Amino acid sequence: MERTLILIKPDGVARGLVGQILARIEAKGYRIDALSLRTATADELSAHYAEHEGKPFYQPLVDFMSEGPIVSIIASGQGVIPGFRSLAGATDPTAAAPGTIRGDLGRDWGEKVQKNLVHGSDSVESAEREIGIWFPA
Template identity: 45%
Template sequence: MAATRERSLILVKHDGVQRGLVGEVIRRFENRGFKLIGLKYVQATRAQLESHYEDHKGKDFFEPLLAYGSSGPAVAMVWEGHGIITAGRAILGATDPIKAQPGTIRGDYATAAGRNLVHGSDSEKAAKREVDLWFKAEELLTWHRAGAQHLHDKYSNE
């Protein structure tokens, strides 16, 4: 992925869906000038979650994470734009809400590490794997944002 087409998976986990925070998450990413290219409401399967959280396999919180992740609907999104992975992680805030800064989604709304509302890809490699896990290629749209030149001067084709 070239820098101008960097992508990130952002999930509003089911605790965020239950609390009505989907619109707030979308608003924050749109306000930063990122482009939404994929969106769907999903009920994650155990297999999907096992693959998504494969780095945590064998840890004591792995099974509770899978059980909680499959216990309700989530909203999966793919966002695109220059620096989306780094900026997306900053918008979401620290994984542990106690360490998340005010002004971040987790800092403003999350209540506990196991109820941290959202997920965001942490690297280009993870983003590619996660996007491919949650979306088929034909579910991602290519479109030009009118006025993009006002967001990123040298990345006006976003």
């Protein structure tokens, strides 16, 4: 079965949106197979965001992701990888369509990094790689 790695980022946990975000994943019909709440280590974040190393938003992104606990989730279901990205909406919460997690629950807070509540894997390869980082066997 197709599976994906979802993160509820520190802004989502701090704002008390975990329940609402999980409810949207479940209401869509995807299954939650694993779930953990904890603060990420520096190693997990550098592995997770390796593709963005060197970009101007990399350090602000890693700092933001270290601010507090994260909920990491493995979710499964046919089409869950693109399906969750479409539930999440566009990266920029100002541009994200209403009806999406980022569009309904997020906004621009005037900070260096886009605080956009959630992460979802963007391909089968990313999903398997990211599941290995957040849920080591």
